[in-house]
Amino acid sequence: MTFLIQALVAGLLLGGVYALVAVGLNIIFGVVKITNFAHGELVMIAMYFTWFLYTSWSVNPYVSLLIVTPIMFISGVLLQKFILEPMQDSSANMKIFVTLGLSVFLQNFALFLFGGQFRTVTVGWAEQSITVGGVSATYGRVIAFVVAILLVVALFWMMKRTMLGKALGAIAEDRDTARMLGIPVKRYYMVAMGLGAALTGIAGVLIIPFQAAYPLVGAHYTLMAFVVVVLGGLGNMTGALIGGLFLGVIETLTGTYIDPALQQVAVFAVFIVVLIVRPQGIFGGSARNAEVGLK
Amino acid sequence: MNPLHASFDRRSLFRFGGAAAVAVAAGSSLAACSAPGTTEEVLRLGVMMPMSGTNALLGQASWEGVEMAVADRNERGGVAGKRVEVVLADVPDVNAATSEARRLVFNNNIKLGLGTYSSSLSTAASEVFARTGNSFVELGAVAAGITDRGYPRVYRINPASTKQTEQALKFTAEVLAPQLGKKPADLKLMMVHEDSNYGQSVTASADTNADALGMSFADHEAYSAKQTDLSSTVARIKQAVPDVILAVSYASDAVLLGRQMRDAGVKVGAFIGIGGGYTLQEFGDALGSAAEGVYDCDFPQPRLSPDAAPELAGFLERYEKKYNKFPSSGYPQGNYAGTSYVLDILELTGGSDDPDVFHEAALKYEAPNSQSVNTWGYKMGPNNQNERSEDYIMQWQDNELVTVFPTEVAVSEPKHTSPFGQ
Numbered sequence: 001m002t003f004l005i006q007a008l009v010a011g012l013l014l015g016g017v018y019a020l021v022a023v024g025l026n027i028i029f030g031v032v033k034i035t036n037f038a039h040g041e042l043v044m045i046a047m048y049f050t051w052f053l054y055t056s057w058s059v060n061p062y063v064s065l066l067i068v069t070p071i072m073f074i075s076g077v078l079l080q081k082f083i084l085e086p087m088q089d090s091s092a093n094m095k096i097f098v099t100l101g102l103s104v105f106l107q108n109f110a111l112f113l114f115g116g117q118f119r120t121v122t123v124g125w126a127e128q129s130i131t132v133g134g135v136s137a138t139y140g141r142v143i144a145f146v147v148a149i150l151l152v153v154a155l156f157w158m159m160k161r162t163m164l165g166k167a168l169g170a171i172a173e174d175r176d177t178a179r180m181l182g183i184p185v186k187r188y189y190m191v192a193m194g195l196g197a198a199l200t201g202i203a204g205v206l207i208i209p210f211q212a213a214y215p216l217v218g219a220h221y222t223l224m225a226f227v228v229v230v231l232g233g234l235g236n237m238t239g240a241l242i243g244g245l246f247l248g249v250i251e252t253l254t255g256t257y258i259d260p261a262l263q264q265v266a267v268f269a270v271f272i273v274v275l276i277v278r279p280q281g282i283f284g285g286s287a288r289n290a291e292v293g294l295k
Numbered sequence: 296m297n298p299l300h301a302s303f304d305r306r307s308l309f310r311f312g313g314a315a316a317v318a319v320a321a322g323s324s325l326a327a328c329s330a331p332g333t334t335e336e337v338l339r340l341g342v343m344m345p346m347s348g349t350n351a352l353l354g355q356a357s358w359e360g361v362e363m364a365v366a367d368r369n370e371r372g373g374v375a376g377k378r379v380e381v382v383l384a385d386v387p388d389v390n391a392a393t394s395e396a397r398r399l400v401f402n403n404n405i406k407l408g409l410g411t412y413s414s415s416l417s418t419a420a421s422e423v424f425a426r427t428g429n430s431f432v433e434l435g436a437v438a439a440g441i442t443d444r445g446y447p448r449v450y451r452i453n454p455a456s457t458k459q460t461e462q463a464l465k466f467t468a469e470v471l472a473p474q475l476g477k478k479p480a481d482l483k484l485m486m487v488h489e490d491s492n493y494g495q496s497v498t499a500s501a502d503t504n505a506d507a508l509g510m511s512f513a514d515h516e517a518y519s520a521k522q523t524d525l526s527s528t529v530a531r532i533k534q535a536v537p538d539v540i541l542a543v544s545y546a547s548d549a550v551l552l553g554r555q556m557r558d559a560g561v562k563v564g565a566f567i568g569i570g571g572g573y574t575l576q577e578f579g580d581a582l583g584s585a586a587e588g589v590y591d592c593d594f595p596q597p598r599l600s601p602d603a604a605p606e607l608a609g610f611l612e613r614y615e616k617k618y619n620k621f622p623s624s625g626y627p628q629g630n631y632a633g634t635s636y637v638l639d640i641l642e643l644t645g646g647s648d649d650p651d652v653f654h655e656a657a658l659k660y661e662a663p664n665s666q667s668v669n670t671w672g673y674k675m676g677p678n679n680q681n682e683r684s685e686d687y688i689m690q691w692q693d694n695e696l697v698t699v700f701p702t703e704v705a706v707s708e709p710k711h712t713s714p715f716g717q
Contacts, residue, residue, distance in 0.1 A: 003534060010526035017524075108347055116352030117623075118550055120581040129558055138558045210558075211523055212550050212581060216349055220523050255527020261490050261517040263527065 002134040007256040008249060009135050015248020016145030017207060021221045022228035022240045023152055024199030030172045030235030031192035034084055035092070037099040039225055040218025041106035042197050046072055046204025047213035048110065051119040061121050061205055062143075069201040076197025077190045084193065085186065103222070110215040118212035126209040140209035147206055151199065152241040159237070168192055172235060227271050233281030243282065338377040338646050340365075340637075341384065341405035343395055343420050348387025349520075350413050352546050353571045353626050357412045357435050358383065359618060360630025367613070368638045375646030379638065392416040396423035406430060406648040409637060412626070414438030414493040421449045430650045430657075434633035435594075435626060437570070438496035442678040448650050450657055450679040452633035452671070453594065459686045460501035460541070463567050463592040464508050466688045466700050466709075467539055474711045475538055475564045482564075484512045485537035487528065487544075487552070489520035494543045497569055501541055513537065520548040529555045538564040544572040550581045557585040557715040566714040567592055567688070576623040579694050586691040588712030590699075594625040595669040595687050599698040600706055603670045610668040625669065632667035636660070639673075670704060 025039045049068045053059035059067070079102075087098050126140035159165035170178040171188055179185045203221075211217065228247055232239025247267060254266035274282065342361055345354035365379050373379055382403050384395035392411065399405040400423060408424045408431045411417040417436035424431035425446035433441055433451040437459060442451045468479040475482065486501055488494035498515060505511050514535050518528045525548070532540065540563050544552060549572025556566075566589050572578060573591040582589075595604070597611055610631060614622055622628065641648065643656040657675055664672035664683055672683030688700035690709055699709040 003530070007527070007530055010524075010530065014524045014526065111347050111351055116350075116355060116546075118352075118547055118575075118577045118581060120550070120577075122583065127554075127558065129560065136559065210554065212547060212577075214547055215347075215351070217523070217547075220521055251524070252527050255518075256530045259517070260522075260525070260528045260531070261519065263522065264519060 003256075005133075006135045007252050009137055010256075011249035011252030012245055013137055013141040013145050013248070014252060015245035016141075016148040017203070017244075018221075018224050018228050018247055019152065019241045019244025020144060020148040020203040020206065021200065022225040022232070022244050023148070023155060023237060024196040024203065025225045026229050026232075026235060026237060026240045027155070027168075027192055027199065028196035029229060031168050032080070032084065032189050032196075033175075034095050035099065035226075036196070037096065037222060038103040038106060038218075039196075039200065040220065040222030041103050041110075042072065042075070042200035042218070043204045043207070043221050044110060044213065044215065044218035045075070045106065046201040047208045047211075047217065048114060048119065049201075050205045050208050051121055051213050054121045055119075061123055061126075061209055065202060065205050068205050069198050072201030072204075073194040073198040076194040079197065080190045080193035085189065088189070103218075107215045107218070114215070116214060118214050120212045121208045123209045138210060140206075144203075144206040144210075147202065148244070149241065151202065152237050155237050164191065224267075227267065229281075231271060231274055231281055233283035236281065236283045239281055239283030246282075336377040336646070337380050338374055338641065338648060339380045339382060339403070339405060340648075341382050341396075341399035341403065341408040343384045343386045343392060343399070343408060343410035343416070344412060345387050345416060346383070346385040349545070349547075350416070351387070352575070352577075353435075353624065354412050356622070356624050356626040357630045359614070359622075360627040360632075361409060361434070361634045363610075363614065363617065363627070364631045364634035364638065368635070374638050374641045375644075377646040379641075386411060386416050386420065389415050389419045392419040393423060396420040400424065400427050400429055406650060407432070407637075407641075407653060409434055409634065411436055414441065414496060415491060417441050418492065421446065425449050428650055430648070430653050432633070432637050434630045436493075438492055439500060440492075440496065442680045445678075447679070448654060450675065450681075452636055452673065452681045452684060453629055454684040454686050455680060456497040456500040457504065458684075459569055459592055460497060461504045462686045462688060462700075463541055463569060464501065464504045464510065466590075466592070467565075467567070468508050468510065470700060470709055471539055471565045474709075477538065480509045482510060482538045483536070484510060485514045485516065485532065485535055485540045486512045487516045487518070487532065487540055487542040489544055489548055490517040491520065493545075493570075494520075497543045512541075518548070520545045522548065523551070525552050525555050526559070528552070529559045529561060532556065532563070533559055533561045536562070540566045541569060542566065542573070543569045545570075546572045546575055546577070549573050549575075549578055553578065553582045553585065553589070553715060557582065561715060562713065563715075564713070565590060569593070571624060571626065574624045574626075574689070574696060576621075576696070579691050579696065582691075582715070583694075585714075585716035586694070587716070588710060588714045589691045590709070591689045591691070591696060592686050593689065594629040595671070595685070595704070596625040596689050596696055596698060597622050597628065598689075598695060598706055599670070599687065599704045603665075603704040604668060605665060606668045628669040629671070632669045632671045635667065636662060636673045 028036050050061050050064050053064045129136040228243040232243025251263045255263040344358045386392040406429045412435040414436040421431040430448045437456040472479045488498050568591045574593045579586045640656045640660050644652045662673040674682045676682035689696045690699045697707040
């Protein structure tokens with residue numbers, strides 16, 4: 001029984017990491033309607049920033065949240081302004097090509113700057129394990145999990161209770177009508193992209209205590225974030241959280257009880273089944289408004 | 296209008312950026328060609344290494360060895376009076392390995408290719424060279440299939456996976472079993488491996504070697520090296536409680552597996568990492584004190600007995616001067632040794648890279664183990680596999696990877712320390 005609970009806990013903690021990465025993608029996807037294939041690379045950049053602050057000025061990674069998050073927000077705004085905005089009215093394919101190209105560019109630029117070495121940050125207490133009833137987890141992973149939940153709650157509140165959230169929701173629902181109502185759509189696109197990138201900043205900082213930074217680290221996160229977002233329902237924050245946790249548990253239980261080599265097989269089998277049975281995602285609305293806004 | 300914008304608008308910026316990119320690309324291509332206006336005879340070799348992508352870390356380390364060997368030889372007058380030039384191709388994945396090998400053969404008229412560190416890449420690149428009747432020499436990939444396919448012009452200087460696992464299991468039987476107070480046949484062995492061609496090939500060799508020594512693996516755990524979480528694999532290891540684990544990993548998954556085993560408090564008698572991932576200084580740095588006691592079976596490393604490799608000290612001095620660092624693995628050494636042998640063979644051919652002439656010389660040439668920078672000698676055996684290259688057992692001791700087995704190359708005794716801080 002302890003073995004099962006341990007596997008479930010490991011799955012939930014892994015799912016927390018996926019959700020953490022996916023919520024940022026969800027905002028970008030929901031509002032800006034860009035399938036950002038460079039999303040994982042933003043996480044990678046945040047990890048390198050955190051490592052750089054740690055090795056150069058001994059900044060504790062959890063303190064560096066205060067530095068990395070705003071930097072990533074600005075990076076997101078600049079990315080939207082100078083790369084994505086000129087592509088805004090292009091076809092979906094062009095947007096995909098641009099973000100894919102950006103992803104490859106960022107991977108190789110990181111390789112050029114930092115080499116292929118694995119950059120790790122050591123936070124002694126974050127690597128300590130907490131054990132309850134024979135089930136253990138490191139503090140670092142528990143913190144990432146808790147923050148993922150808090151972020152989703154905060155974003156949910158923001159979308160429902162603030163003018164910013166309502167404006168973003170309106171743009172997500174119908175960009176043209178929002179523009180006619182006087183909402184400066186381009187500016188809010190930048191805000192949404194900035195928010196999405198800031199969330200990758202938070203993810204990168206919280207991941208690096210237990211995951212080394214290297215140029216290709218983002219690729220896996222991009223893939224899993226897309227799966228989470230589509231599973232949970234496009235643009236649905238709660239869906240991203242539950243989708244992430246669900247995916248983490250599926251992956252870990254398959255690996256623990258069947259075979260670790262089949263983890264990805266199980267994840268994508270579930271993904272394909274969900275797409276066939278419920279294309280709008282588990283928490284999405286009806287199939288017809290699958291791409292509708294942030295909930 | 297802003298005067299800056301007038302003179303340097305967005306379109307100009309793109310044009311300038313495009314021109315700069317073309318200039319950089321052209322510059323790097325030209326660097327590989329002979330200097331214009333010279334009449335010096337040139338011998339050109341094609342080198343394929345993963346300089347970007349997942350395998351870039353050890354691909355770049357391997358390239359350093361090739362680059363140094365060629366530079367050293369050119370400093371001594373080249374090969375048979377010819378200056379050696381290298382056309383380097385970045386092969387981050389199997390598709391690139393195939394297309395770059397074809398480019399080298401058909402566009403650059405390269406007759407002799409070297410590479411590639413990775414078994415999957417080597418299999419693809421050597422196929423192109425072999426099928427076009429050219430020569431290919433592998434310097435770092437270990438999968439048995441590379442030289443077992445029956446291609447007469449494909450050679451390997453580094454040891455194959457069979458030797459790697461043979462050494463690891465010999466060490467297990469001779470040293471670990473007495474340390475753990477068990478007979479070799481009673482040890483509970485577990486194989487944990489990434490699931491690509493590399494991991495599967497090493498695992499198959501380990502099974503064969505274990506049989507020959509009267510041992511067997513109780514469990515085999517495969518995982519994808521692309522995973523960012525190995526908690527399932529770790530849970531299964533914890534439940535199995537093995538005496539000895541043999542683990543085949545690349546670089547990032549080696550660190551991840553080590554960290555998660557430490558975090559989960561997994562207790563094992565001994566842990567032998569096979570291959571590059573456990574060799575890297577980054578592994579020791581990432582794990583810190585938890586790396587203490589972890590064994591590694593791989594190519595000879597910089598910290599080995601100077602009596603076994605008299606040329607090593609000079610190599611390390613030149614390496615540190617050129618790259619301003621101590622080698623973080625044995626891959627620069629191994630590729631230096633292999634490339635030096637290729638150049639020796641070309642000396643024997645009078646500087647000819649003709650595949651038939653090279654083949655004859657490659658089979659004829661011999662070198663003793665004491666000649667190279669990493670103890671590898673040279674004598675081609677069946678299937679064009681070098682018989683005089685070995686893997687050794689190293690152990691992480693005080694954040695340094697030191698050679699501990701066999702005793703004639705060791706610089707330290709194997710210490711019985713439970714790995715991962717348990």
